[in-house]
Amino acid sequence: MSELYSYTQLVSEVGSHAERLAFIDFKLRFTGFIRRADLKEEFGLAEAAATRMISLYREYREENLVHDRSNKLNVINLEKYTPLIPVGAEQALGMLAHGFNKNKLAGRPILQYRKIGVVKNQLDVDEVARITRAISSEKAIECCYISGSSDKHLPRDLVPLAILYDGKNWIFRAFDRSETKKYKFKNFNFARATKVKPIEQDDGSIFQYERLSEDTLWNTPLPLFLELHNELNDEQKASIRRDFGMLPDEDELYLTESAALVWILTKLWNIDVGNPEESDLFFKFSLKNREMIKPYL
Template sequence: MAITYEYAKLVEEFGSSAERLAFVDFKLRFTGIIQRTDLAEAFNLAEASSSRLLSQYHELKKDNMVYDRSRKMNVICNESYTPIIAMDAETALGMLSHGFNKNRLLDKPVLKYARIGKVPEQLEVEQVPKITRAMFNQHAISCEYISANSDNHEARELVPLTLISDGKNWLFRAYDRSSTERYNFKNFNFSRACNIKALNDKNQAAQSSELLNHDAKWNSMQAVLLELHPELSDGLKAAIRRDYGMQDNQNEIVLTERGALIWLLCNQWLVDKSEEINEGRYYNFLLKNRSMLKDYL
């Protein structure tokens, strides 16, 4: 059956099973596998109930998954999968980060709500799962990447490792096998990756040296000392103190951040990280301990 439902229609059609069917579809689509234990943990289902639900899903979407006896789990059929539930990539990434939540599928806010500057089709929902499945199963992908810092847009081999959100964009940390630089662990923006191909052969599986526990910058927690920028007026300083949870007359704030994310933090918080105070642009903060953090900027 090729039909894809909005969540409200799925509830109308399948009643109390709708949430569980949506969970199976979400887990299969974005991680590539679904097991009975997933359903037991998510819904406190007994093994027999989990098996019946997986059978129901399979009856609805016969070409979506196959049971892998060697791994003892249901795995996605990449070439024939069609979703049972409509879901945009941003919603999926949010649930991969914070857990499955049917309320994210209903689009029924408790209070009136507006989001500023939402970019339609910023993330391609057909491309994002290729990255998240590789991340979950520790496999590589091949993709082209539109980098702001490089003219090299040729295909590169990446091992996706973890999701990152800066509040505006979704990114992922990956080991770049194609890099000739000294340090191969880097941050990538989901929206800039294109022509993504999964590399599922066993010889393309992530090596131990490519995993996150070998990423020194990710595992290094650094103190970041910020001072309200000296070019700000007293009125702006007072407003920024409120925005960032600072006390009245407090001029400095100390954060602890992963080394791999300090550059992103500085961009997001409008931090002047130049060696001399920059008077030509607007900044909220001045990075006081730049010399200690130069390897992360």
């Protein structure tokens, strides 16, 4: 197996080129391809310089990529790919969402930082990469999924479409081909998807009705009219106002959220939606327009 380099080791060998090699490796692994245009967009490299950088990457990982002449890009060689540098699943998802960041790879925060409640091996980086490559290439996958609301644990066919982060869990939105109900777009937790593999040949291609543009809930913004919960004392209300950027005399908060994500938000923000089974829970807000929102909860 080819040697796995730390980012620091790579810098010691190739200097400033380390960031570019790391970017190529990252793009290959988590999107499935790298184009010279990607290097131009990320680093401002001219076409000739981008070509040289891909050639330098080949010196380290010759078998990781195959040139696709018809599409003028380099694609991952899944049978031979081995990472050049280690990238954690959360690191990768964060960079896919917010952009490539060499400081994430080097482990050099600008200020002292620590994540609370680190769970080792919560996400399998290889499973995550199979899902994110499917999003990038607009392909379907087969996987097993451990659902908290269903006993359906048989393999299912999904079309992953987007990534989400709720501050606790990494989630992907997908079209569930295995679902028998009318509405088939759902949210899936990355950590619960196992035995992920791409669906080959024509069955892996995405259909128009499976695209995110056809996801009615995803594309429907809902207004949420929130009010500080009446069981809060004055000190609690003052703290929550600060937490949510409210004025000192404000009791109401108005926002819009995708209909596909409203349920998640009510749990994250401790919003009372009038469910009798949750009457003993601590709530920060009441949902004033609950009748309007109820069909989406």
